[in-house]
Amino acid sequence: MGMSGLTALVTGATAGIGRAVALQLADEGAEIVVHGRDQDRGADVVAEIEKAGGSARFVQADLGDPADVERLAREAGDVDVLVNNAGVYKFLPTSEMTTELFDLHMDLNTKAPYVLVRALAPGMAQRGRGSIVNISTLAATVPAKGAGMYAASKAALEQLTAVWAAEFAERGIRVNAVAPGPTRTPGTDAMDAASLQAIANTTALRRIAEPEEVAEAVVFLASRRASYITGVVLEVAGGRPAIG
Ligand SMILES: NC(=O)c1ccc[n+]([C@@H]2O[C@H](COP(=O)([O-])OP(=O)(O)OC[C@H]3O[C@@H](n4cnc5c(N)ncnc54)[C@H](OP(=O)(O)O)[C@@H]3O)[C@@H](O)[C@H]2O)c1
Incomplete structure (x- = not known):
């Protein structure tokens, strides 16, 4: 994939999808900035990458705090690939959704990617190259019970993907999104297994x-x-069944 010499920041790389992305990008030769909150799991991912002959370092930051997101961007340094993966998903009917949980979804799923792109895209533009991948969800476009707040925060991220793709195209930066379906991760392991299988x-x-x-x-x-793909949302969601 020609990634040697590139630096990739993967948020939420201590677990699940982010961890798998970090390991695969490292396999392709990129130097990885592994982000998360959990120091031990961060160290484990760095060790796994190094054991396979790759290069990585861990930066801890709480993406619920915009000042910490800014610090993450500073400590990451020059980034060529940004994967906005860290996220939160709580499924509750609207009548039970608290204002605190509303804010948490917006802070992690929408505001943190926004702050990171605002901080890192100018450097990419200056170097004339960059690629950003935002992790959305199928729930951003397919209504799911209890997923209102989660869906809204990711639908905003999908719209930002389209806007950023247009905004940064002339400066050599591509911006795309991946919308996964139900995926086995520590996050979904904590959910009711029957509900995940039902999805x-x-x-x-x-x-x-x-x-x-x-x-x-x-x-x-x-x-x-x-290289010729920007502004798309790629569904990696097992396909849609036929009606009837
Ligand atoms: N799994 C699915 O079925 C599925 C489906 C569609 C979309 N997605 C999306 O894919 C992404 C990853 O999901 P996942 O299931 O792999 O997640 P996960 O297993 O729950 O892992 C979440 C990751 O995000 C980090 N994180 C959580 N809160 C954070 C915070 N406040 N500050 C900094 N980092 C934080 C965690 O780091 P620490 O543990 O180190 O704090 C961890 O690395 C999310 O954006 C999710 O919406 C997942």
Whole structure:
């Protein structure tokens, strides 16, 4: 994929989809800035990358705090590939959704990517190259019970993807999104297994994805192989079943 010499910041790389993306980008030769909150899991991912012959360092930051997001951008340094992966998903009927949870979804899923792009895209533009991949969700476009706040925060991210793609195109920066379906991660392991399988049963493939399957699409969009692709949302969601 021609990623040697490039630096990639992957948010939420201590677990799940972000971890799989970090490992695959490192395999392609990129130097990885592994982001998360959990120091031990961050150190584990860095060690795994180094053991495979790659290069990585961990930067801890709480994306719920915009000042900490700014600090993450500063400590990451020059970034060529930004994967906005860290996110939160809480499923609750609107009548039970608290204002605090509303803010948490917007802060992590929408505001943190915004702050990172605002901080890092000018450097990419100056160097004349850059690729940004935002991790959305199928729930941003397909209504799901209890997913209102989550869906809204990711739908905003999808619209930002389209705007950023247009805004930064002339400066050599591509911006795309991946919308996964139900994927096996520590986050979904904490959910009721039957509910996750019920979501999987609404896909054509009728199964839960492994994080590595989502990561393949993210790495492709981030790479030079996707050099003529910008502003798309690629569904990695097991396909839609036929009606009837
Ligand atoms: N899994 C799915 O079925 C699925 C489907 C569609 C879309 N997605 C999207 O894919 C992305 C990853 O999901 P996942 O299931 O892999 O997540 P996960 O297993 O819950 O892992 C979440 C990651 O985000 C980080 N994170 C969470 N809160 C944070 C905070 N306040 N500050 C900094 N980092 C924080 C965690 O880091 P620490 O643990 O180190 O704090 C961890 O690395 C999310 O954006 C999610 O919306 C997932």
